[in-house]
Amino acid sequence: MKEFNLIQRYFTPASLAPDTLLGVGDDAAIIQPPAHQHLAVCVDTLVAGVHFPKDTHPRDIGHKALAVNLSDLAAMAATPRWATLALTLPEHDDTWLTAFADGFHTLAREHGVDLIGGDTTRGPLTITVQVMGHVPPDQALRRDGARPGDHILVTSTLGDAALALAQWDHPNPAPTLRARLTRPTPRIAAGHILRGRAHAGIDISDGLVQDLGHVLKASGMGATLQAGALPLSEAFRHAMGDGTNWQYPLAGGDDYELLFTLGEADVEPIREQLAGQGCPATVIGRIEAEPGLRVLGPDGAPLTLEQGGYSHFGN
Amino acid sequence: MKEFNLIQRYFTPASLAPDTLLGVGDDAAIIQPPAHQHLAVCVDTLVAGVHFPKDTHPRDIGHKALAVNLSDLAAMAATPRWATLALTLPEHDDTWLTAFADGFHTLAREHGVDLIGGDTTRGPLTITVQVMGHVPPDQALRRDGARPGDHILVTSTLGDAALALAQWDHPNPAPTLRARLTRPTPRIAAGHILRGRAHAGIDISDGLVQDLGHVLKASGMGATLQAGALPLSEAFRHAMGDGTNWQYPLAGGDDYELLFTLGEADVEPIREQLAGQGCPATVIGRIEAEPGLRVLGPDGAPLTLEQGGYSHFGN
Structure with missing residues (x-):
């Protein structure tokens, strides 16, 4: 040095x-x-x-x-x-x-x-x-504590950064989307609220599906996600028009939102505390004992992804 | 991550x-x-x-x-x-x-x-x-504590790595020199011996003159170095033959030896302790209140360097 x-x-x-x-x-x-x-x-x-x-x-x-x-x-x-x-x-x-x-x-x-x-x-x-x-000792939010029946939540909205990246060379990019890509907000205050209460947590940097996959693997669990419940921003919905490309919020990456799991009784109290800090959180699925990740579309039918997320070396 | x-x-x-x-x-x-x-x-x-x-x-x-x-x-x-x-x-x-x-x-x-x-x-x-x-608190070896009259010491030998780099494409490089370049030895045990006793210290990575310069600047001091006292390895002397290129030990860099300053009374006890750990140290000069670094050759005349050391951005 x-x-x-x-x-x-x-x-x-x-x-x-x-x-x-x-x-x-x-x-x-x-x-x-x-x-x-x-x-x-x-x-x-x-x-x-x-x-x-x-x-x-x-x-x-x-x-x-x-x-x-x-x-x-x-x-x-x-x-x-x-x-x-x-x-x-x-x-x-x-x-x-x-x-x-x-x-x-x-x-x-x-x-x-x-x-x-x-x-x-x-x-x-x-x-x-x-x-x-x-x-504080024993209050770190680790990946390996998800339990069957836990609700899966994410902070704020998903997919904005991935959509901004896809539109990087657009002559009139949506400024709110672009800001989500270039100036992500670390959810420090949200992390503090989850101390000692969330069973497992991770930040979404490589895409929801891949990062949730890390939690499931570390915890020895499976899950079902409801794509229709994913929190999407106004700017995202506006840009998507009539159809949503689920690839962005499910696998786009660069969101830097927190994904965490809570026991049923904690869901509403924690959501209220987070909202009070200006950081709303949304329930998007449940942890299950059966291994594997099941993603259901808004119609209840299974969704299939083109790609699970970003990997530098394809492994 | x-x-x-x-x-x-x-x-x-x-x-x-x-x-x-x-x-x-x-x-x-x-x-x-x-x-x-x-x-x-x-x-x-x-x-x-x-x-x-x-x-x-x-x-x-x-x-x-x-x-x-x-x-x-x-x-x-x-x-x-x-x-x-x-x-x-x-x-x-x-x-x-x-x-x-x-x-x-x-x-x-x-x-x-x-x-x-x-x-x-x-x-x-x-x-x-x-x-x-x-x-331990207050025992870190910093750069800013050198005092007038301090002896300047270095561990082991200098210039070996720089010479090995200069000879990198040589058909028969000297293996002991090359090992000094490719597998430097961090002087952890020597650092422990110096705790609370050396007044200032640094490791020599960018060349003796440049790194000593950092100590002098941080301490608001000057120094005189005796080139003839610089510790040179057998392999280095052998490769140099009749003449020494002072550029290597004075400015070559990559030595990863410790340079430190000691009050007179500590020189021999510390040298003995270091030698006991297989890490001999040599007195190569003195700290002086007068700013600037003076390097004297073996004949006592001032030595001038072509280059002070390595810098990525020339500042």
Whole structure:
């Protein structure tokens, strides 16, 4: 952690919280994790042209690189605190770096995250962010706790980002859809509400079906989804007109909404609490002991998907 | 942190220590940092063709990707415990991945490091590793504590890796030099010995002059180095024959040795302790209140360098 002039120049936060003892500029940062809490740690890489269109605005790339990681912490019900940034850049472009750093820092400040370290290298645009947050012992929201009869819920709406990506080169893209793709909202507050109450949870980054599949596999369960119950935005419905392409909300990915399972008695109280935080949640199916995922269309007949979700290496 | 089949298949450790509560496979890992300790966190990216020759053996790349980060923890006097891995690969190559993972895990096991998370993406070969370790409060080895009159020491020998890189395409490269480039040894035990005793420290990754420069800048100090005192290996002396190219040990980089400063009374006791751990250290100069770095040749005359060290963006 030495190649640090660029990180120091563009990314050093204006101030650091007291539990960040040493930030950017030494061989390593020194932090003081809170007593009696566990730490949640995750890392995600964004590659230009793979995870975002190459002409995405650098401010949006800075936002998204942090947001996708905060979404993973939200899906563990953790409180974000620290981040590191490894940035591989084709060239030193002041305008690009200033906008990227602004997008990153604006979201970081919003969630009280200190950037504590990083590395800059030259090469094709690739951004790896690691975030660390804390969570009370035994209250992390894991994938492996879904139980038969649990209701399956998701926050906000699905499919908007995938539709925005499909319309990326449209001359008049719908701005609300595009914002869902370029500036996802990590559901940190929702994660906190689910602490100790949801049986299992995950964030939807690779598509509902694939991510629910991870929960089912980890929990040894199956499920039935009701496509007709999927929460769709006004902009999405408007763009779809008479027919809905279920591929977007079921398998599109990039939603960064939380999927979680609740016992029956918790469904309404939790939905009310989430709505109170401006984050409505919708019941979209049930967990079942019988393995496999069954997706039913609005008419009650099974739906078949062209593709289950995104995979870099086809496995 | 979802695209995880490759990480799970190749990189899940055989066993995890009790303070790794949840490893690879959920949205985030959960760890239990030790009570009453601080955490040291660092991240380093290696780009093929920039940080290592493209035909480097994948086992060596796996070793080095972790080793350069452990070296940063050593330079903070920390004890390594956890790592994450973000791997961007041009293709899924089982032979390559198996060898890379073996190099990574062998070094990880040696230092008690658990791999707790990661991400795999498709693109030009780029490896970002983040490591976390613990260090007792106020015993981290920082860059900003050098004092006038301090002796400047380095562990082991300098310049071997840079010479090996210069001879990379040689038909008969010296194996001991090449091993210094491809399989650097993080000086974790040496860092522990320096805890609470060295006034300042850093690891030498970008070249002695540049890295000492970071210590001088952070400490607001200057220094004089004696080139004739630089520790050179037998293999290095042999390859150099009648004349030494000072560029290698002074500015070559990739040594991953520790540079540190000690008050006079500590020099011999610490050197003895380090030698007892198989890691000899050599006095190579003194810290001075006068700013600037003065390098004297073996004849006592000032040496001038062609280049101060490696920088990706020339700043």
